[in-house]
Structures are given as C-alpha cells and as structure tokens.
Amino acid sequence: MIFLVRHAHAESRSDWDGPDRGRPLSDKGHLQAKRLAELLISWGAGSVVSSPFLRCVQTVLPLANVLGVAVDESAALAEGAGGEEAARLIAVGSAGTVICSHGDVLHDVVGRLAAGGAPVDTGTPFEKGAVLWLERDGTSVIRAGYEAPPN
Numbered sequence: 507m508i509f510l511v512r513h514a515h516a517e518s519r520s521d522w523d524g525p526d527r528g529r530p531l532s533d534k535g536h537l538q539a540k541r542l543a544e545l546l547i548s549w550g551a552g553s554v555v556s557s558p559f560l561r562c563v564q565t566v567l568p569l570a571n572v573l574g575v576a577v578d579e580s581a582a583l584a585e586g587a588g589g590e591e592a593a594r595l596i597a598v599g600s601a602g603t604v605i606c607s608h609g610d611v612l613h614d615v616v617g618r619l620a621a622g623g624a625p626v627d628t629g630t631p632f633e634k635g636a637v638l639w640l641e642r643d644g645t646s647v648i649r650a651g652y653e654a655p656p657n
Contacts, residue, residue, distance in 0.1 A: 507639050508599050509546060510615065511606040514538035514635040514655070516561040526585070531564045538635040541656035543569035549639065552602030555595060557583035562606045565635070569604060583607040589614030597645040612638070619647055626650045 514535035522529045531539060546569050554570045556562045558579040570577045582591030585608040592615045595605060607615075612632045619626045619640075624647035630638055635655030640647045 507550065507601060507641050508596050509549065509551060509604045510596070510612055510638040510640065511542065511546075511565060511604060512609055512612055512632045512634055512636050513557070513559070513562040513606060514542065514565045516634070527559050530560050535561070535565070535635070538656055539565045539568050542566075542635060542637070543572055545637070545653070545656065546604055547572060550602050551604045553600065554578065554604045554606070555580055555583065555599070556606040557581075557585065557587075557608060557611075559585060559608070562608070566604060566606045583611060585610060587611055589616075589618050593618045596640065596647075601642075609634075624650065627652070 515532050515538060516529050516535055517532050551569060553575055554566045555578045556566050558581060563577055566577055581587065582595060589611055592607060592611050609632050616626050616630055617628055620628045630652055633655050637653040639651050641649040
C-alpha cells in the first residue's frame with residue numbers, strides 16, 4: 507500500500523507572520539502526528555516522502571524517527587505544485603511509502619487517479635491529518651480507503 511497524508515493541523519495562516527513554508531503544526535497537529543505515526547506503523551509504513559513545507563515535515567517526523575529513516579523532501583509535493591509529479595511518485599513508490607502533502611495537491615492527485623480508472627472518491631475531504639491508502643497491483647490502484655484524522 508501507499509499512504510497519502512494531508513499534513514496535520516497547523517497554526518492559523520492569519521496568526522502566522524512568517525513565510526508560509528515555515529508555518530508549523532499547532533499543539534493539536536503535533537498530537538495528530540504522533541497518532542498518525544502509530545497508525546501508519548501498524549499498517550506497514552516503511553519510507554517517508556514529504557512536501558518541504560514545515561507543517562508537512564513535522565507531520566511525518568515522528569513516523570520517520572520511529573522507523574529510523576530520513577524524511578525525503580520533494581518539491582513535487584509542495585503547496586501549489588499540482589498533482590502530476592505527485593501521481594508519478596505514487597506510481598513508482600515502493601509498498602509502505604508514506605507521502606505527505608497539502609490539500610490542493612492531494613485533490614489534484616485523486617482527480618488524476620480517478621481519470622485513469624482508479625477506484626478513488628473524487629470527493630475525498632482530505633481533512634488535516636487524514637490518510638488515503640491506496641492498494642496497487644503493479645502501478646495501478648485497485649483499492650482505496652479513507653481514514654479520518656486522529657483526534
């Protein structure tokens with residue numbers, strides 16, 4: 507399986523005065539990140555790829571630490587990057603790959619997957635901290651499921 511994760515709850519854009527790339531998780535987001543790590547480990551997570559934005563990296567860092575792996579940052583997952591390159595990462599990613607990105611990218615990816623015949627719901631809400639798991643046969647998605655964010 508491949509796991510698509512929307513970053514956990516972050517500090518409010520209106521309360522943050524620095525560059526958006528550096529906007530961190532909120533206290534709620536840090537708790538979600540710890541719970542996501544537990545969930546993803548139980549599902550067989552093995553590697554981690556993330557948007558370079560701080561809130562995404564912080565979302566998957568507890569998982570990476572437990573797995574003893576580095577967070578592989580990819581500009582293809584950054585907010586505003588679109589879903590073409592992210593969809594390619596899904597197609598070539600090894601089983602157990604966790605991909606953390608932003609709502610806009612993830613919605614684009616799901617649309618691309620659906621257009622290619624994958625059984626995904628284009629109405630997936632991608633709440634902050636949610637996971638969409640994708641089961642593949644080769645590079646084709648044959649099954650998908652949505653896990654609401656841990657609270």
